[in-house]
Amino acid sequence: MRAVKLKLTNISPLNYYYSQGGQLERPSTFIGDIALKYSMLHQLGLGNFFDAGSYQPNYSELTGYDFWFTVAMPLNDSTGQLMGVDFMKPIIRNTMHGIDFNGSNVHPEINAGSSLYKNFYMQQYLKPGNKFIAYFISEKEMDLPPVLRVGTGKGGLIKVEKVRDDNQIKAYVNLYTIRNIIRKTDVYDKISKMTLPYFEHITLPYIIVGPIEDLRILTMIYERSDH
DSSP states (O other): OEEEEEEEEEOSOBOOSEEEETTEEEEOSSBOHHHHHHHHHHHHTOOOOOOTTOSSOOGGGGGGSSEEEOBBBOBOTTTOOBOOOOBOOOEEEEEEEOOOSTTSSSOTTTOOOOOOEEEEEEEOOBOTTOEEEEEEEESSOOOOOSEEEESGGGOEEEEEEEOSOOOSOOEEEEHHIIIIISOOHHHHHHHHTSOOSEEEEEETTEEEEEEEOOHHHHHHHHSOTTO
């Protein structure tokens, strides 16, 4: 397994997973490993993940490709310490809701739809210039694209740069990915018992822990079980 340290910089406003508070929605302070892998597959033209009849992703489809990202966290390049992120000023979103299927407002199976209505709410984007650190782990050496599209509608641009000085391993991993997608319960149990300074259950598919500072543990997570 190869582990390459990456610096990811959003170069356009980024609208990603939302934390809602009152009438304001704002993105999280991380970029998820699941989202990054879907973004990479989309960039490479791999997979067919757009099923019109599917209401939620089938994460097991990700296991067919031998590369993974760790969770991208806002880390200081020199100290490896977690940092905050900068948000843009809140804006008012004016959105039309209620179209259920194919723009018809009527689902073909249940013959029912919902009435269209306008929805106004406040929303914040991640400001361009935020920097995140992640590891790209792969079975074989792979060329990484210079940019990835992530976020809602893949409308946010992320600049991808390799970090040459990767002696200081500061990787944050998603326990949900390890247990429910890769299905390595032994590795999940091992990491769950470790005393790590950071633990946050953001939402169902994101249980983030770290930092993992041992490269052997990091590669052990993502290597194929038949090795």
